[in-house]
Amino acid sequence: MLKRAIKRIIFLGIVGTLFIIPTNVYSRAVFKINATSTETKFIRGVRHTKIIGEIEYNGVRSPNIINYTGANLKVNKNVRVIVGDNNQNHGLERGNLRGQIYNTNLRYSGAVQIISGINGDFFHIGSTGTSVMAHVRDYEVVFPGTTHARTLIGFKSNGEVVHGKPTFTGYEVLVYDEDGALKLNQIKVSAFNRAPRNENEVIAYFGEYKKDVTSGGKKMVFSGIDVKSDGSGSRYFAKGKLDFITTGDAAIPNNGFVLVGESIFEEGLITETDTVVIQNVLGGEFADVRFAVGGFDYVVVDGEPQTTFLSEPSYHRTKKPCSSIGIKKDGTVFFVTVDGRQKPLGMEGVNLSELGEIMAYFGADYAINIDGGGSSTMAIFNEQTEEYDIVNSPSDGSLRENANAIFLAVGELEEPLPPVAFPDLRPVLSIPENIFFTDEGNLVFESVENAEYYQVLIDGKQKITTKTPSLFLDLDLGEYEIQIKAFGNHEEFKQSAYTPTMRVSFYSNGMLKLIEGMKNYGQKANQQKAEGE
Template identity: 25%
Template sequence: MTNFSQKTTYILIFLFGLFFLYTDAKAAFQSSDVSIRDTLHTEELTYGVVHSRYLADGPNILNIIAIDLDEPYLHFQTAGTDSLTRTTAQAKQNDRKGHRVVAAVNGDFFSFDTDWPIGNQMIRGDFVHGVPAEGRYHVAFDREGRPFLDALSFRGSLVTDDGESFPVGDLNHIGSDAETTLFNRYYGAQTPQDSEVLELILKTVDDEPMQGSRHPVTVMVDDIRSSGGNAVPEDGFVLRIRDKSLSERAAEHIARRDRVTLELGFKPDHQGITDVMGGGVRILDQGEPYSGDNEARHPRTFAAIDRDTTTLFLCTVDGRQTSSIGMSYREMADVLLGLGAWDAVNLDGGGSTTMVVRHEVVNSPSDPGGERKVANSLQLVSTAPPGEAASLSIKPDSFDLYPHESKRPEISAFDTFRNPVDVPDEIEWQTDPALGNIENGVFYPGNTDTSGYIAIRHGDIKDSAQVRVHHITALEPDREELRLEPGASGEITLFGVTDGDDRREIPLDRIDFASDGEELYLSSSGRVYAWAEGSGKIIFEAGELSATVPWTIEGGIKKTALEDFTGELSGWMSPAQTHRSQILGVDPSASSLQTRDNHGVWTFVDDPESKEDWDIRITRQLRDELGDMLYGTHLGARVYLADDAPGDIYMQLVIRDGDGQLEAGPAGRLTPGEWKWIQTELANKHFEGYLNGNGELTREENQFNGFRITGDRETLQDATVTFKVDKVQSSPETLP
C-alpha cells in the first residue's frame, strides 16, 4: 500500500502538471478555441483520486475526477436498471461499510418509454442488458480492474449436448423483435405476456468463469411453456423463441431435464469482462479527436483513459445555463487531450449529466429541478477496510442565522482513506458565548449582531464552521404599497434593521410570508405575479417581528411575448440534435429547422423504415431563456400547418415544471392551410405527464419548454409536413 506522503506527492505532481497546462493553454489546445482558465476547486477524495472543478472558455464549468488505476482498493462498477432513479440514489443503494461509493456519474442513454438503457450493461459479471449494438461504444472493465473502450455488440447462443445451436438475439430487451430473447432476474418477476411464443425455463447448474468474450453457463431445462408470462428464476433464465422454425427445431432437440449450455458474450473478443456501461460516440481514439460534424453544445458526460492505462477520468461539463453553455464533442476531446487522456467515450448527456461525490451532486444539472432520474450509473468503489475516525467535518462550513432560527450542523467522520465512519460519541463543541450556544448538537444564535466560529473536537482531530448571526430588530419592505396590472409582475425586497441601525436585505426563504388573496402570488425570490384584479396585503413574519404591504391589481390585461422568432433560433434544438427516442416516426437527418419571415419553420420527413406513429418533441436546449414563471394564466402558440399536410395531426404545449418534470397540455388538432392558436390555462387539471412528468404543475418556476406533435403512422406514411410558429405568448385571459 502506498503511504500518504507518496500519494500526496503524486497529487501535487498531477496538479503542477495541470498548472503548467493552464499557463500554456494556447499550445495545449491548438485545434480548439476552448482552454481551461482557472481551477475553482481541488480535493483528494481518497488515495489516488482527485476531484477538480475548472472554469473553461465558453464559459464552461467542468468537473473532472482523476483515478489512479494502480490503487489496490479501487474498482469500477455499474449500477441501476430496476427503474429510473437518480445517480445519488443509485450510489447510496450500493454504499456500505467496506464497499464505499467514492464517486459516480450518470451512465448510458436510455428510453423514456421503457426506462431501460440503449446499450449493453454488465454488473460484476452478470449480464443486465444485451443488444447487438453495432458501432455503439462502451466502457468496460476486466477482472484486473483495467478499463478499455470498444464498440461492444452482444452475442449469445444456446448449445445442446448433441451440438445443436440456437441464437440468443438479445437479453432483457423490452420491445425486441429478435427471433430469441433471454431474460434473467434483472428483467423482473416474469416475462411479458404473449400467446405465440415458446419459452424455455432454465435453471443454472454451473456458472463458469469468462473465457475470452464468452461466458459459458450450464443450465437445466426446468420447463417448456407454449406462451409467455412465466416466472423468471432467481438463479436462472427464460429463453423466449418467437421464430416458428426455431421453436420446431427446439422441440426436436430440447426436452425437460436436459442440460444445455448458454454462451453469452460480446463481439469483438475481450478477456474476463466484469462490468460494462453503454455509451455512444468515441470522441478520442488513440489520441485522435472526434472528427464528425456534430458541433452542437450540450451538457456532457465522458469516461476517458490515458495512454498507458494508469489513469481513468470521469468528466462532466455543465450546459444550457448562462454560467456554462456546454461543449461540442470536438471541444471536449481537445480539453481531454490537454488533461492527458488518450481514449474517451461519450456517455448520456443533456439533462442526464450528473457527477456525484460521496453522495452529493457536485455539478449543476441542466434540468430546472436539478438531478434527473436515469437508467444506470458508473461508480467508483473503494473496498479499503474501515478504520478509526481520522478527521471530522462540519457541513455547511459557513452559514447565516436570524434570531428566530436555529441550526443543527451535519457532523461527519472519516478514516485515513477518507471513507465515512461512525461519528465518535465523545464530541466536544466549542463556541463564543456572544455568538450563541449549542445544546444537543443544535446551535442557537445569541442577541448580538456578530460573526464567529463554532468548532468540534475529538482528541487531536477537529473542524470548524463560520457563523454569521443577524440580530434584526425590525422588518422594512422596500415599498409601502404595490400596484400592478393583471398579467404583470414586480419585485419586493425585504430589509432587516439591526440594533446598530444597519439595514440589510433578508432572503424571503428565511422568513414566513403570505398573500391573503389568490389574485397575487409572491415567490421566495421576491418576484410578485398578478393574475387578476383584486386587492389585499402581503404579510411578512420573522419570529416576533412583522410587516405588511398592501396590494392592488387593476387595469388592462398584459400579454407577454415569450418568443416571436424575429431573431436567431437561439436555444431551439434542430431535429438532428433531438434525442432519437423523442423524435419517433420521422427521419431526423432529412428534417430541418429554420427561420423565415419571422416564423420558426419546422419540416419533418417521414421515415419509411419506421413502424412507429409520429411522436415528435420540438424542444428548447437552453433552460434559462423562455419565461421566468408561468402559473395561473394562459399560454398559447400561433401555429400554421402547411396546406398539403394530411389531417389528424395534433400539437401540445410542453412545460418544464419547477421540479424539472415535463408536463403536456391538451392536444389541439391542426387544420391544414390555417393559422391556429394552440393554448391552455396553466392549471393541473389541464396537464398530463409527458416523459418524466406526473401531470402536476408547481407553483413556481414553470417554464415553456416546447411542443409535442403526434400523428397516425398510416396517415403520415411517406409524408413531408411543414409547421410554422410565429409567436408564443402568455396572458391572464384567453389568447389571442
C-alpha cells in the same frame, strides 16, 4: 501541432484540499483553458478536481465549469470501476444518480463503496428507459442494447479497459454449479416464444408468450431469480433455478421461464442446485468484461482530440452539458462533466470538439462521450457527512433519471470460481468434521485431506476464508448459524458440501456469569430436592 504547454502548479495545502493557481494552465494551437479557480481533493485514492473559468476554442471564448474525477487503477489496487443502475429483479428501471449509488452500494453489501461517479449511457425515453448500448453488470449482460453500432467501454477484473464496437455470439444457456463455477457446456438458444422446428432447437419461453407451452416434448420449468425484457420479444436476460421437469403442458411461471430442447436434458447438466442464466453473450475482446457501459463518439483517439464524429452535426456541433469517460495508458480511468445551458451563471457548455480538447487536457489517450445534456451529473462521496454531494450543476435543475451510471469504488469484489469441465469428474473433498469452539472463542475443526483453504459461512451471507482449520470469529454479541466447506486445487478437486448448520451464541462476560450462576442455582435446587426426598 504544438506540444502541450507544461502547467505550473503551486500547492497551498498538503492535507485534504489542494488549491491550484493556474498560469495559462493549458494551451494548444486553437484551444486554451483559463481557470479563475481550481480545487483538487483526494478521497481514498480517487481524485476530484473542479475548474471554474473559461475555455477558448478557435478564438471564441465561453465560460464553463468542469468537474473531473479519476484514479490510476494500476497504482491504486483498491480502486475499481463498476457500473450500476436502479434495476430491481424482474425489471428495467431508470433512476437518478443518487438512487443508483444507493442501489449499487446495497447490491454489493459493503464489499465495495462508491467514491465517485457520473451518469452513463444514452437511453430510450419511454416506459422502459433502456440503455442504447449493452449494459453489463458483474459479468451479466442485463441488457444487450438496441444497437451495437456505437461504442462500448468494458472493464475487466484485472484493470484492463477495452472499447469499440462490440460483437455478440448470440443467446446462450449458461449453467453455474452451486458454487458459481460455469459448466463448460454452453447451449445456444435457437429462438424465443415459438414452437421448436426440430428436436435440436432450444427454445426459451417467457411470460410474453401468454399461453402454456404445449410442444417440444420434455420441458424444464424455472423459477426466476431475475427476468428482464424490454417488451420487444427479442431482448431478454434471465436467471433462475430449475423447478420441475414435465412432459405435459407447462404454464410459464410468473417471473419465470421454460426451456425446451434435447440438449438441455443431458444428464447432470442442469440440476436443482444449479443457477441457469440466459443472456446475449459478448465475444471478442469484450468476452470477459465484468462491467460495461455504452457511449457514442470518440472525442480523443491516440491522445489527439477529434474533429469528425459519427453523430449528426446538429448534435456534435451544439454547445451543451457533456459527460465523458477518459482512459490513459498508465492505467488511469477518469470521468468528466462540463456544465451547460446556464451561460448567465458561467456555464455555457461545449461541443464535442471542445470536449475532446478538455479530455486531452486531462491526459486521455482515448475518450468517449456518454449521455449529456440534462443527464450530465457527477457525485462525490463526502467523508464528513458520509453522503454524496452533487458537485456539478445539472441543467434540468434537478437530477434526471437515467438508465445506468458508472462509478469509481474502493474495496474488493469476490471473483467467481474458474469454469469446470462437463461432465465434472473431479473427486469431491470431504466435509470438515469435529467442529467446536474453544473457551477463547476460536472455531476449530479437523483438517480435510487435499484442502487448501476453508470457507466459513455465517447466517447464510457473510463468508470468511481461512487457510488453517482454526479461526477466531470476531462477531458481535448474539446468535449465529455457522457452516464450513473445504476447497482444494480447483482444477483437481471439487469443493466439499457445507457442513450441517451449527447454531452458536456469543455472550458478554456478564451474561456468561449470569448463565453460569443460573446453572449452579439449578444444580443446587435439584440437589436439595433430591436430599429432601
